[in-house]
Amino acid sequence: MGAGRSGTTALATFLGSNKKIQNVGEMHQFFKYLEENKKCSCGEYLQKCEFWKNKINHLKKDSFSKNRTLSEKMESHFSILKHFVNSFSNSNNIKYQELHKSVLDSIFLDTQKSILVDSSKYIGRALALNRLKNIDLKIIYVVRDVRGVISSFSKNVQTPKSPISSIIYYLLVNLVSEFVSRFFLNRKTIKIRYEDLMQEPYQILEKIELFLKADFNDIKQKIKKENSFKIGHIVGGNRIKEKKHIFFKYQDRWRFNYSFLQRLVFYICAFPIMFLNKYKI
Template sequence: MQKAESSKKINIIYLLGPGRSGTTLLATVLDNFSNICTLGEMHQFLEHLQDEKECSCGKKLERCPYWSDIISNLVEKDFELDYYRNLSENLEEHHHIPLLLITNKENKSYSILQKKIFNNIKSFSKEKWKVDSSKYIARYLRLKQQKEFNVKGIYLTRDVRGVINSFHKKVQTPKKPLSAILYYLVINFFSEVVYRLDKNVIKVKYEDFTQNPEKILQRIFNHLGEQKSVKLPESHAIPHIIGGNRMKRNKMIKISEDNAWKKNISRKKQIIYYFCAFPFMKLNNYKL
């Protein structure tokens, strides 16, 4: 009876943690396995739908070969897109995290919306696991409230200097070093709390994944309760994802570590940035 009930649940792999920590890369690699489908940053789904933004394939969602059927089945005459978008964006903001950590009170409208979205995805996408790489911790905690969802979290972390260098690039949402450090500290703090309180969350370092992806993927599959022999191709196809970083515009990507920060950031600033984020740099065994 318990197995039957479990099989009816929607299985979600949720990537959480600071942006620029390798979530798009990991999500893309996971999509290459037969029972996993990567959706992208699902906190942006309603925004992409309402603003007619493009899927990673370059087509608007309603014309995308993957998303078009899901959307047509989801959006009914009484579907209040503007209301649901505003509701979701508000409830997934970071300031909700402390309360969500100590209470299990759910927002019914939000719950109905997420169940409707994921049930529609499940109807058209038969893979067992759906990857949501939203990163937002409040969203993770709210999805965990749903009894119909089986959510497994992967907390990605990265050397702060790599994050700062990535945010310095004039793409997406650039941040200056101080802003990037404050963001890094806050998001890692709450991610670490969730990781320590929730046995359904594992921590993965970006550097470990890029240096030994097969070992990390085996660990992830063990976390999911999946028996898999991990053998990776040389390159990985970009799936039909929402959001994601600039690499989504490529047809194929390869796993490689981005160490540009070692050249782009002076040694003096490397040391300053290290000590500014010292608690998490030390905790995760990053070297000076």
């Protein structure tokens, strides 16, 4: 969970290199990818990709569009309020649960891994998945310094944003994420700062290890040896997926890209979230 450009795809990639974890990417786009016949990060069409094809056998092709509509209804930003007041129809609720349980089950069965990492970030999806029975949902809420987010959105990304719209988006997503993680999914959520992950990776990975009851020795070794991390077969994802591998490397270009005054103004505009997460001016 968290705002875009906060490092969730990178975190999912690091976690996905663990022997018990399968990173599947941004699963809120799964049925969109199937309906529009889009490509997996490996370059093959999702429906033909060696990783995905067995896992989607059980889904009817003529239902992709219907399943997409249902999923978007339950997972969109507009669904968040509906989750709070539980105003979904019983039939949508049940259909959603059955559909997504079957998708997750087929991935579990085929990969034989015990943890799936979904880097959707969507708060609506977290709340929708929370309705599924018999899955142990855990949420990692990732927050990043607003100036890193602004700098990242200003680059040549799929969805570039101006500093002002980045700040509004950042405040909205993080305020709602704070609210949801404190009052709705409290026991299922941990929060990490992207900067801490990149600067003190062992400490943060230990926190996630405890939370997921996993053993991340292999990930820590890879970071220590400066090995690359495979992107694998993921749905969605930003520019990162164009690469086959990424390295664990922290860059905070925003410190040099913006003047002191700009950095100060950005900080003040996003003050509630920056202060709450102990970011310094």
